Amino acid sequence: MFFNLPMLLSLLSQIPYLTPDDIAAFLSLWKKKVQLNRYDFLIRQGQVEQGLYLVTSGALRIYYPLPSEEICVGFGYPHTLLVSFPSFVDGRPSDYYIQALKKSELLGISKADLMQLIEQRPNIRRFWYEQLEKALVGKIEREVDLLLPEPEQRLQRVMQRSPHLFQHIPKKYIASYLRMSPETLSRIK
Secondary structure, eight states, X not given: OOTTHHHHHHHHHTOTTOOHHHXXXXXXXXXXEEEEOTTOEEEOTTOBOOEEEEEEESOEEEEEEOSSOEEEEEEEOTTOEEOOHHHHHHOOBOSOEEEESSSEEEEEEEHHHHHHHHHHOHHHHHHHHHHHHHHHHHHHHHHHHHHOSOHHHHHHHHXXXXXXXXXXXXXXXXXXXXXXXXXXXXXXX
């Protein structure tokens, strides 16, 4: 095994329906090792996402660029999966950037390998669908957060869902994610 497969093995071993054969087949396909320095990009706007990544160390942000600002739409930190999802699914150029906020290491699986394994192994398919369901619930919760008029409410909801966020992500990016100024975030935190 190489580069942080033990972390992935530990995570997968906690899923009761994955058999040792499922886990072995899955682990064998996580072949891409990525090391990023602070401010390096995993993906840039216009590139097509070809892989799914597990963040093993560091912190990254997913953001959408506007002429006047960069809007953070998500984060990656240890033990989380990371991808420019619309590009991954549709095979179209990404509208987003994924950038390291500090030195980061990721482990990747190609889309082709993942899709083939999902077709071959029902337990891996179940795992993938559960990950998609969790992501969808998270996006719905984020949508609610953004519709709340009070910054305090937005912060409180995010802190309930992700209390560890402030341990990994600088406040200015969390403020962008919450659609408020860094000053507002400092005042209410």
